[in-house]
Amino acid sequence: MFSYKCHALALIIPLLVAGTAVAAERFSHTASMQQVDSGNYYVHADFGNGVGAEFLVDTGSGYVALSRDTFKRLEGDTSIEYLRRITGRMANGELVTVPVYRVASLRLGGGCLLTDVEVTVMPGSKRNILGLSALRKAEPFAMQLSPPKLLLSNCVVEPIT
Numbered sequence: 001m002f003s004y005k006c007h008a009l010a011l012i013i014p015l016l017v018a019g020t021a022v023a024a025e026r027f028s029h030t031a032s033m034q035q036v037d038s039g040n041y042y043v044h045a046d047f048g049n050g051v052g053a054e055f056l057v058d059t060g061s062g063y064v065a066l067s068r069d070t071f072k073r074l075e076g077d078t079s080i081e082y083l084r085r086i087t088g089r090m091a092n093g094e095l096v097t098v099p100v101y102r103v104a105s106l107r108l109g110g111g112c113l114l115t116d117v118e119v120t121v122m123p124g125s126k127r128n129i130l131g132l133s134a135l136r137k138a139e140p141f142a143m144q145l146s147p148p149k150l151l152l153s154n155c156v157v158e159p160i161t
Helices: 002-026 068-074 132-138
Strands: 029-035 041-047 052-057 064-066 080-089 095-108 112-121 128-130 142-145 148-152
Touching (some): 041 128, 064 068, 095 132
Antiparallel strands (some): 041 052
């Protein structure tokens, strides 16, 4: 019995090491996060027009959600397109109907460029949220907590000029 377990471990360990190497290759970009006193993590992101903002990283949110202030800074940008309105349930159970827009580009942490990201505008919110409508485009993705950073894949590679 002991011999069988040793042989099984001899087969499993190289597979685990190989799997780790493959996973490490997937994450072509990183974005530094900042942890705040509440324990939440924030990442900086820039829109194509140069407007930047801090975003709460929230894998429980289906969309990138913009505060009214951030959206006002983007108004007039021709790369933003209104798509539709959706109704969703907030964490407190309240139903809210919000507009959904497509932004041409969003750069996470100064490096990972994502294109055609759907965002909502949340009435009364003072916080921007980085949700799955952006993170899904960078999958597979992971969070590393020490030091805090997002590990991202499938970022758009820009041509060198």
